[in-house]
Amino acid sequence: MTGRTNRQIALARRPLGDIAADDFRHRAVPVRDLQPGEFLVQNRWLSIDPYMRVRMNEARSYAPPQPLDQVMGGTTAGDVIASNHPCFAEGDRVVGLGGWQLYAIDSGAGFVRVETSAVPLQAYLGVAGMPGMTAWYGIRHIIRPKSGETIVVSAASGAVGSVAGQLSKQAGCRVIGIAGGPEKCRHVVDDLGLDACIDHKAGNLDIQLAAAAADGIDGYFDNVGGAVLDAVMRRLNTFARVAVCGQISGGYDTTPLPLADTSMLLTARLVMQGFIISDHRDLWPAARAELVRLVAERRLVYRETIAEGLDAAPTALINVLKGANLGKQLVRLS
């Protein structure tokens, strides 16, 4: 044994509806010795993402369910602190499937080494990680915005939406964010540089959209589904593209999330496409390199909401599902 103690958080039970702190179990176990070909990662940062709620359901979704009584899955960024692996050395900075725990042992399949001279380590969990690449794929491969078009992004202040909005601006579009509350909306316009931001909590979504998108909407990067999608649908232009990235308005609790009216699909000859970035791993190296470059050049800005310590992870996830975070939700582990 290494003498180190690994604190972990496991899934205690499958929630129905909203999740609560006692859906999780906190525990401490010794860190075992490394086998040949293994290395030990000290997790520094844990990424908190909405898909974690999907995996807490029993039903198979785009990812298999999180097994009960096992460490919650999740992406972490950390440091290799011991290694029996030929390709990973002590001191390497890595990102991978570290889980909700302080230490992870891996044999090379679960982590990749990252370069932190241009961007900080935790950026690989956000703007230059899965959320950033998700935005990149949805904009570049599904919406494909053309200069002069109007693009709408929901959850526009979040880890994914903030990148989707900025990439659309760089394509020469008029870009309208949708976010919850005046603070987020101010951030979307003032910091992210979008042309307008609609507060979906302020009501009158149709009227706000009509004012902000007087010429209609050519592309919609949807993180939320539900009533916001319904309202955007009504203003879509012919041949508009809808990238369905998330449906957080439904809470991911397996209750159906309807669409009020499908007639625009036909009338406007829409393309609606759901996507998951893990289907497109072949594109990750190029996407990540571009996102890192844009961050280093300060052409892509981002915010983080940081929870302190592993024990704060459940509350951080609860907050993300309520939309209480601004930008990327992280947990600082050590």
Next chain:
Amino acid sequence: MTGRTNRQIALARRPLGDIAADDFRHRAVPVRDLQPGEFLVQNRWLSIDPYMRVRMNEARSYAPPQPLDQVMGGTTAGDVIASNHPCFAEGDRVVGLGGWQLYAIDSGAGFVRVETSAVPLQAYLGVAGMPGMTAWYGIRHIIRPKSGETIVVSAASGAVGSVAGQLSKQAGCRVIGIAGGPEKCRHVVDDLGLDACIDHKAGNLDIQLAAAAADGIDGYFDNVGGAVLDAVMRRLNTFARVAVCGQISGGYDTTPLPLADTSMLLTARLVMQGFIISDHRDLWPAARAELVRLVAERRLVYRETIAEGLDAAPTALINVLKGANLGKQLVRLS
């Protein structure tokens, strides 16, 4: 004046909900003399299509509304019986925007000459016309079926669905039709050669679909929307494609047609795409040539439901909207 009398049917009023015979006005007007560059078409066949109901609404859809008190728009097949046009001669057989009337005068933009040695004239209104090409586009350009996949086609005995189903069979797929009533279902399996046909009027759509598509569904050619779309959605496989061609279950009367649950869009990473064949005129010559060849080779079979005489056109449209036709609904004009 030519001495001929043109009987016409115009739109008398915009219907709310179901249409009725007195939404139309029948009238007789003289056929005027031809100007230089014009030719006179005697319409032989009138195509009756669901989109006509869409155009009876005031709201702009994918086509502009049918103007009140003007001849109902529609595609006809007929003969040139007089011509002052250098490219059209008496005796030419033509297909084009002839409208709900016995004669049409055109200057060349509205009609094309067709070759009736391999297929009969009226086939250019159905299997080798707009409905056939609609099926061709949805299958070849949106669903793109791969051998071994399972494809579902709704309104499978109709003018569009019957071609979509047969093209999917030719691609090496297991193909399941959905139609209303045992007679249509028998036709779909026995005559069109599909592997199975589900009677949506028989209830238990989910159970019938589960039995017929035990391995899930990879592509859905949707002519109907509504509850049938909901049921098919629940059985779609990952990366399935949904070609949204029609939504006749909603009656095209401007009432919203909801989707019960959008979560499969994300879970299964679906593509849903609405399309209108008139957006793809560049592909018509190749599509039409292929469809004519398949019909001539008896690899594509089709049925017609024929109403006799112009005065029967309103009832024919009412019947199409109720699903009372089998195959292509035509009106024989002369």
